[in-house]
Amino acid sequence: MNPGTVAIVVTDDADIPLWDLYELSVAYTVFGIPQPDLADRWYTVRLCGSRDAPPPEGAPPAPGGSGLMLRAGYGFEDLVDADTVIVPSVPEACITGERPFPAGLIRALRRAYDGGSRMVSLCAGAFALAEAGVLDGRRATAHWQHTAELAQRYPKVRVDDSVLYVDDGDVLTSAGSTAGLDLCLHLVRRDLGARVANQLARRLVVPAHRPGGQAQFISTPVPATDDESLAPVLAWACERLDQPLTVADLARRAAMSPRTFHRRLLETTGTTPLRWLLHQRLTRVRDLLESTTLPVERVAELGGFGTSNNLRHHFVRHVGVSPVEYRRAFPGGGAADAASAAGRRRAA
Structure with a gap:
């Protein structure tokens, strides 16, 4: 392409x-x-x-x-x-x-x-x-x-x-x-x-994806010390996206209360724990749809959505097309994004 x-x-x-x-x-x-x-x-x-x-x-x-x-x-x-x-x-x-x-x-x-x-x-x-x-x-x-x-x-x-x-x-x-x-x-x-x-x-050497809706100005863009960084717990979560994860799980891993963890993640990334987790799951699913031929049901499981119906609901809402339509745009692992390929150039 x-x-x-x-x-x-x-x-x-x-x-x-x-x-x-x-x-x-x-x-x-x-x-x-x-x-x-x-x-x-x-x-x-x-x-x-x-x-x-x-x-x-x-x-x-x-x-x-x-x-x-x-x-x-x-x-x-x-x-x-x-x-x-x-x-x-x-x-x-x-x-x-x-x-x-x-x-x-x-x-x-x-x-x-x-x-x-x-x-x-x-x-x-x-x-x-x-x-x-x-x-x-x-x-x-x-x-x-x-x-x-x-x-x-x-x-x-x-x-x-x-x-x-x-x-x-x-x-x-x-x-x-x-x-x-x-x-x-x-x-x-x-x-x-x-x-x-x-x-x-x-x-x-930059983050793979910061959503556009993330806030421009962040109260604490850089943690005061390495001990305060949320990077370890976020990396831990990314390795377990196929498992049930809650805000309480993440907070416990970070040795914080859920309220404190929610506040710290919002200050650091500009998004809430649930939105952050959903974004990571969708990113994992897009990668799997592009690079594998796994059934959509299996992709849903590996992405942490459980069922293909649940995956389709979130995928259509946030990406604009169904997982099946998205995959069709990536034969062999590389092509135009289905959500934008049809309208790259409008009729003059």
């Missing part, structure tokens, strides 16, 4: 502040480096920027810039026929409205969206999608430092500042920094399956 062309926008390729390079490099790292041992076909990446002439040699860097010049190999017009368009962070002046977005960029984003491209923003890239009208009437997010400005400037956008990323089908937005990496891995999971995404995450 060919996951298609990914066009990554270089909004200000004359002089890029170093802090704006993170989301750009995240997108390129995930989609622009072939992984032939993980998938037969990988993404084709274009860096798309302005065709304007670069500044004169020796010209001083722009205010707030780094003096780093990045010349994109493609123009904004090359966004239009891409399967996926990704807009990383944009210049601060564009966020505040002190400087307009390049007119060519906004036109190209709108044409790409109208033509059926999957539209993605990382961090403040949401401002460019909003300016193009792509986010009108949609739920979207950005870094929490920018969400108030986004909501004020674009009142038609339903801004949610409490999540890591929002998957609205053909339009996806993320919060800043690491949340952009979460969203990129989520796209790989949609396109190539959970197994490929998990292996890629392992290579990048």
